[in-house]
Structure formats: structure tokens, C-alpha cells
Amino acid sequence: MTVENATARADLAATDDIGWAVRLLAATPTHEHRDPELLRRWARAADAYGAALAPVECTARIVESEGGLARGLLARYTSRPATVELYTDTIALAERVVDARGWRDWYPPGSVRAAALAHEAVHVHLHHGPARAALKRALGHSALRLGRLRVPGHVAGAEEVAAHAYARTVCGLGRSPLLLTAAVAAEADGAPTPPPTRDARREN
Template sequence: MTLTLTPAERAARDLAALDDTEFGARLLASSPVHEGRDHALLRAWAAAAADFGRSLPPAPPLAARVVERDGGLALGMLARYRSRPATVELYTDAIAAAEDLVDRLGWRALYPESSVRAAALAHEAAHEQLHHGAGKAGLKRALGHVVLSLGGRRVYGHVAGADEIAAHARAAREAGLGRSPLLLAEALAATAAPPPGPATEQPRDRRGRRRK
């Protein structure tokens, strides 16, 4: 059966024409600290972060407790890590919506059945690797963002968002995905966003102020 896609779904499907490095660069560009930075530099950092994430060794089992709940669509996320106590929240409504979107867009070859949940868990496990031990320092070296150089010594700086790209790349490898979860995340955001226009705006008074 051929599905009839909405305009938003057709636009989301067209996102697959972009490469995963572009989605990584977009993620970096969304951070205010990268405002004004050359897009080519952001793409280079995104590619380096993804390569580092794919090179990470198999992650140990998650130390955090896993809890399933609703509310992810409203938050715009599939999962969230909370440190106190160490808990991974899996948002079942967002995961189900992502799986449904994969079917509607014909992306099942890219995101196998039930892989969204597996990728979300692998993503959080990758963050544990990146936040402790050699993973954090290794990512900085891989990015090559030198903030201080004294003699033969270099100090590498933090690149905001690079750990997210690395974790997504690690999750894609772990869950057997054909594309980065960043593509699916952007497609899900594009189809879940409310339509623009006056209907989405609050009423205004005669002076143009929003009415409370």
C-alpha cells in the first residue's frame, strides 16, 4: 500500500539527501558558542567527532537505571539522562512516533525494526564512556581545537555539541543503523513542529502587544 505523505513528511523524507556530517554541523551551529564560525570548520569538527564515536570500544552495560515514560514528544527528545540518581528516561511516546515515521518515510532499511529504542540506550551508554576516563580527553584530541600552545605542549579545548555527535555515531554502529540518528531526529522534529502563521501566534491588542 502506498502511503500519502503530508507536506511536512515529504520535506522530512527529502532530508535524507543530506549527509550525516551536515546534520552534525547543524547540531554544532545550533549552539550560541559557535555563532559566526565557518560552516566548513563545523563540518570538519562534526566529521571528526563522528569518526571518534565510531571508534569507541564496546560500551559496558549502562550503570544507570532505565525508566520508561511518556512526555518525550512535548520535550522533543527520545531519552534523557538524570544524574541524581543515575537514571535514563526512555520516552515511549517519542520512540513509537519515530518508529512510525520510519515506516511512513520508507526508511526501514536505514533504521531496522525496534532499533530506535536500542539506539537511544546505546547513545546514553556512549555518553558514559565520553564523560569518564580517556574518552573525554580523546575526543578533544580528535577534534584538534587548540586553545593554548606553549613550546611543544598543546591544550585542546572543548567543542560544545561534539560529544552528542560522537554518541550518535557510536549508537548508530551499536544499533546497526544505516544512517545517524541525527537524520531521524531532524525528520521527527520537522513533522512534529506546529505550522507557522498567525494561527500559532497569541492574539495582540491594538498596540501590537500580546494579550495575556
């Protein structure tokens, strides 16, 4: 789970979950000149796919360490050997950001770690099974067309969007972890993290 570099705004929560997913895709290499509406369509498809996934067990080894703030990460999955590394310093900062912004209704105590683990569990799931091909089909992007033959194409960043949506759903979060990672990035960069407006909280 990456802590995305995001410019601090007066109210990060004013951007909805799909909006943050579009931003993630737009900031991903190969998408610099994509049509914003196409990115939004992909974001919606990846979000829906992740939210609909049945719960998956994390089969990778789980380790905890510090150093996530320096790397800009809450957690990461590596495949050789299959390991999920949770960064306790970034998770602790995320919990402080939740309290400072008044977002505890969205991210209950302990949910940051749980969401990070759930997010990486989806990466494990997509890496080792047929789910990655299913995600490609859900996105509807074609790498090649020859008559009726269509080869589903890879959409960089879509797996991240799906993993965030899955974590939001299985952990019962009020908002996507994407919002929280943006706030953590702003805090790590030394920017203030003012609480969300009442209107923003009511809308979500």
C-alpha cells in the same frame, strides 16, 4: 538524545550524516560565527571517534516514561543519580516516521529504542572516564597554546555527534539517528514527512 528543531524539507535524507552533524554543531551556542569548514572538520572527527568506540555497557539505571515530545527528547542522561530516561511517546512517533518515510531498511524494528539507549550509554561513558579527554584530542581544538604546550579545548556539541555515530555503528543503522531526529522534529511540529527520493536512498 535531543530531537533537533529542523525545518521540514522535501527530502531530509538528501543531507548526509556529516551534513546533519555540521547542522547540529552550527545550531549549538558558541558556534554561531564559526567557519563552516571548521565545523565540518570537527563533525568528521567527532563522527569518526564515535564510530570507532568499542561497545560500552550502559551502567546507569534505565527508566521509561512519556513526556518526551513535550521536551523534544527521545532520551536523556542525568548523572545524579546516573539514570537514562527513555521517552516512549517520542520513540513510538519515531517508529511511525520510519514507516511513513519508507526508511525501515535504515532503521529496523526496535532499533530506535536501541539507538537511543546506545546514544545515552556513550554520554555515561564520556562523563565518567578518560574518553572525554580522548575526544578532545581527536577534535584537535586548542583552548590554549604556550609554545609547544597545547591544552585541548571543549567543542560544544561534539559529544552529541560522537554519540549519534556510535549508536549508528553499534546498532547497524543505515543512517545516523540525526536524520531520524530531524524527521521526528518536523513531524512533531506538524510538518509533512514525505518519503525520500530513490536517488537519496541509493546514495547512502
